[in-house]
Each structure stands twice: as structure tokens, then as C-alpha cells.
Amino acid sequence: MSGFFKSSIGRKVAMALSAFFLMFFLLQHLAINITSVFSADLFNEISHFMGTNPLVQFALQPVLVFAVVFHFVMGFVLELKNKKANGVSYAKNNGGANSSWVSRNMIYSGLVVLAFIVLHFIDFWIPEINTKYIVGDMSGMHDGEYRYFHELVEKFHSPLRVGAYVVSFVLLGLHLAHGFTSAFQSVGSSAGRKKTLQTIGKAYSILVPLGFVIVALYHHLNPHH
């Protein structure tokens, strides 16, 4: 089995498996974000649960960090290996004649998403880890009420941050437009090439990033609620 993951196909499968996990993660992340539009209390409750539940924090969170790092590192390793397999470049290459732009540029859309994740780590994850595990404040409280919703609205106040956020999610959408169905093909399922999954993939790659963007814009445009 260890030989399998060293083979070119094994690495494709590993990329796809980490992608499936990340796509599932995105869905639940979006679901939680959406609650912030409807109910500050509900958003606070869920955020506090996710931020303090030991199973989420010490089982799911490390898996998530591993999946993100693995997906990026393996993607980068494969890209370098593929570049090496190319040999001399063509003087004229008409890639658009036989494949989509998004499928040929996964590394670039991926790098933008990675840049966003790095910013998100610095902006949200590291301060969060600091508050909870370095300072030791697990209460989730600030001035007598839950801090999560307040922090969220505060963050989306900056037009620069919201702008970067929107650009990143557009690129994530493009990444998913190829990645969703590609992952099925990599694990050996032709289902990704059938109409049903093509449609679900298209819907996922548009609606999920759009959902994140709408939540961000909503809070940006309604800063005082």
C-alpha cells in the first residue's frame, strides 16, 4: 500500500481524498457563516462550540490543518514533476482548443487560495489559538458577551479585507470548477464526467464561494447591527 502512494496514480488519489475533505469542510464552514446573517446568537453559540469542543479542536482541527498543508505541498510537488516531464516548450501551443483555462491553471488558482488561507491564519486562526491556549481564555466572552459575532462584523469593516476576500473566493470558485469533478475521476469514478455530477460540481463551485462572498458583503454593508 505504501508503494501505491508513491506512484503517480496514488498521488492523484491522495490529492483527491484531501480535496473531498476540504470540500466537505467548506460546506460546514459556509453553513456556520450563513447563520451570522440571520442570528448573532446562533452564530455565537456555534462558534463557541466549534472553538472549544475538544473533538473539533483536537481531532478535526489537526486533520484540517494536515489536509490543507498536504493538498498544497502535494499539488506543488506534482506541478514541479509535471513541468519536468514537459521537456522543450512548444513554440506554439493552442491549449484552449482542447481544454478549459481553469483545468490548465489549477496551480495559480490554488496559489491565490493558499495566499488567502495564510492571511486567514494570521488574521483569525493564530489570534484565536493565542487567546484560547496561550492566554488561556476559553470563555469566548468579551465585555460580558460572546466576542465571535462582534469580531466577525469588525473584520468585514475594512474594504481592503473584503476586496481580498472576494477575489480569493472567485479564484476558489474557478479552482472548484475543475477540482470538484476532477477529484471523482482521480479516485477512479467516471461519475464525475456524467451530467449529474457535472451539474452538482458547477452548482457547488458557484454557490459555495458566492455564499461566503454574500456573507462578507452583508456584514460590510451592515456594520452597525
Place this chain on the structure above:
Amino acid sequence: MNLTLKIWRQKDSSAKGQMVGYKVSDISEHMSFLEMMDVLNEQLVAEGEEPVAFDHDCREGICGMCSMYINGEAHGPDRGITTCQLHMRMFKDGDTITIEPFRAAAFPVIKDLVVDRSAFDRIQHAGGYISVNTSGNTQDANAIPISKHAADEAMDAATCIGCGACVATCKNSSAMLFVGAKVSQYALLPQGQVEAADRVKNMVAQMDLEGFGNCTNTGACEVECPKGISLDNIARMNRELMKASI
């Protein structure tokens, strides 16, 4: 029609190589692309120049030898064809046509437009066969019931002529459409299933060893394949390798 050709010229495998411009005139739109190349070469010979080396054999779309990258596409702008089946009517009078060899680290240039595709042969040697005792008591193949669906899919995979257009087209120079087709044509039939696990492991290992890249499912190979080999064969190869490894 009168055309300007920009052709990759390379003296031998170790020479550097460069694009060189040529003019050809009075080309009939009914000619095949290779016949147009013949006209150019006759012209070059008459001028005392070295003719352009290019691979060709059957000139009827079966052998898979003709291997040019024409205007940025393997076998040129038409679909479901090899270069010998590409007609000059696909081009316009006055066009400039760029002609390059198939590019991949695993397909080194031998001379001009001729590349060494023996990496494919070595992948085939690694498992692209079935072991049958041919001592004279071989069972009639028709005695084994095979579903129409499996027979059709195996036949579709077996139509791969090993031309290498998939590798030339792939942004990763991946050979997975070729290997997928070769794995599939046996994996679908009872005679091939006996050795299926070893076959897929050995062929994929040889493919990796030859330095082909990794499939990222762009689907470009399937579009450019002269035989319309489907990406489903890559998915099947992935399944076969998973099955063989677990």
C-alpha cells in the same frame, strides 16, 4: 494555395534545434498534410538542402507514426484524425503553419520532427499482453461468454494506436490515456483479468520510470486522440491500481 511553414529543424538528438521558415506554393487543398510535406521535401532536395525528417508509414490513420504538432495541436486542427488524414483544406491560402515535433521529456527528438516513442514499447513490455499457452490446445476464445458491453468497451480501448498525441497534448506530458487504454482492453475481458493486478502495477511503474507526468484531468488528450479513446479508461486504470494495491 501558397503557405509559409515554420518547422522545427534539429540535426540530431544532441543538436540544439530551431524553428526555420519555408515557403511552399501551388498546394492543392485536397492534399493530405503529409503530401504537402512531400512537396516541401522535393523542393528542398531540388535546392540541394536537407529534407525535413518526419515519421510516417501507412498514411491511412492506422499505424500512428505521423507525429507532428501543427499550429499548437497534436495532428493539427481537425478532430479524430492522424496527420496523414489532415487535409490542406483545413488551412487558407497565405496561412503560416507552425510544425513542431511531439514534445515530452520521455519523447526525445531524434531528428527534426521525428521523436523516439520507444518509452511506449517499454510500457507495453511491462504488462501489455496476456500469457497464453499456444502449444496447440488453446481454448477457442469464442467459447468464453463475454457481455456485449464489456466486449465493446474493450474494443474501444484497443483501438488506441499508441501514437502519443495524448502525451504531446497533455500540459503534464502524461501518458495515462495510453496506459489507461492498454490496461482497460485487458481488464475488461476474462482472458486479461487473470494477470490484471500485476499488469496495472507493472505498467504504471514503468510509466512513472519513463518520466511521464501526472494526469490532472484536463481532458485535452481525449479531445486530440485520433481514435477517441475516452478518459473513462484513465478512471478504470486508477480503479484497477487501487484494487491491485489494497
